[in-house]
Amino acid sequence: MTYDVPFGRLPGTLRGRAEPGPAIGTTLAAAAHRLAALFGMTDAAGPAPEVPACAADAGAGHFTADRPEAAVWAALPACHPAGGDVVRRYRPRATTARATGTCASVSAVSGRHDAYRCTSGATTYDPCFAVPGTRVVCPVSAVKAVALTYTGALPVPPAPGGTGEVFLLALANGVQCAAVPEDPGMRFACADGTVLSDALDTSGPLWTIGGLTVAKAYT
Numbered sequence: 042m043t044y045d046v047p048f049g050r051l052p053g054t055l056r057g058r059a060e061p062g063p064a065i066g067t068t069l070a071a072a073a074h075r076l077a078a079l080f081g082m083t084d085a086a087g088p089a090p091e092v093p094a095c096a097a098d099a100g101a102g103h104f105t106a107d108r109p110e111a112a113v114w115a116a117l118p119a120c121h122p123a124g125g126d127v128v129r130r131y132r133p134r135a136t137t138a139r140a141t142g143t144c145a146s147v148s149a150v151s152g153r154h155d156a157y158r159c160t161s162g163a164t165t166y167d168p169c170f171a172v173p174g175t176r177v178v179c180p181v182s183a184v185k186a187v188a189l190t191y192t193g194a195l196p197v198p199p200a201p202g203g204t205g206e207v208f209l210l211a212l213a214n215g216v217q218c219a220a221v222p223e224d225p226g227m228r229f230a231c232a233d234g235t236v237l238s239d240a241l242d243t244s245g246p247l248w249t250i251g252g253l254t255v256a257k258a259y260t
Contacts, residue, residue: 060101061100061104062097062100062101062102062103062104062113063097063098063100063101064097064100065100065104065110065113066096066097066098066099066100066101066113066116066117067093067097067100069096069110069113069114069117070088070092070093070095070096070117070120071087071088073117074087074088074092092120095120096117096120099113099116099117099120100113100116102116103115103116118213118256120247129257129258129259129260130259130260131170131180131208131209131259131260133170133172133178133186134178134186135186136178136186136187136188137185137186137187138185138186138187138188139187139188139189139190140161140164140179140187140188140189140190141161141189141190141191141192142159142160142161142162142166142189142190142191142192143159143160143191143192143193144157144158144159144160144169144177144189144191144193144195144196145158145159145160145196146158146196147196147197147198148167148169148208149167149222149223150167150168150206150208150220150221150222151167151168151206151208151260153168153170153260154198155170155171155198156168156169156170156198157169157170157171157177157195157196157198159177159179159189159191161187161189166179166181166187166189167179167208167222168180168208169189171195175190175191175192176189176190176191177189177191177195180209180259182209182217182232183209183211183217183257183259206220206260207220207241207258207259207260208220208259208260209258209259210229210237210250210257210258210259211255211256211257211258211259212231212253212254212255212256213253213254213255213256214253214254216231216232216235217231217232218230218231218232218235218237219231226238228240228250229250237250237251237253238251239251241255241258
């Protein structure tokens, strides 16, 4: 979340409680969802059923007397109060760099029918997603992507639709991790040097991997 929240307008009765953290958490989660709906980020009528409990726990765990609302607000993204799911299907968007190269095979980390493995010089991009023309868009983070112009033809893709394996994780601590193909000892390599070899735990409302909370998982 990047919204500016008018903390001073929160009901004064919240601060007057003996344990205001949980109530502040649920109130801010509801506000986050309303803001997301206002900006067209969600069509859901309200936060997912598990969000209030998660937000209450975040409030209880992060409430501080000096910056009560701000500390709780900073802890809320892992609860997905905007109403979105953990999983997001990556859609090619505005690119931040350009390259030329070739796409000799389908992606090794994504089974999507529009995903390819491409190279430009000594750099390999995987996955790269086909767009109109002779270009593919290769995400290098959740917000940055390379527009690669390829020569030759694209390989025959997998069956239409394909399987959308997770190829990029955005952790709750802000670190992003990319899938590593064909290495049984390493599932994801993170920007801070961390190697994640565990499988994603998707059994609860908050996904985790190696004890770390996943904010978004891109497929």
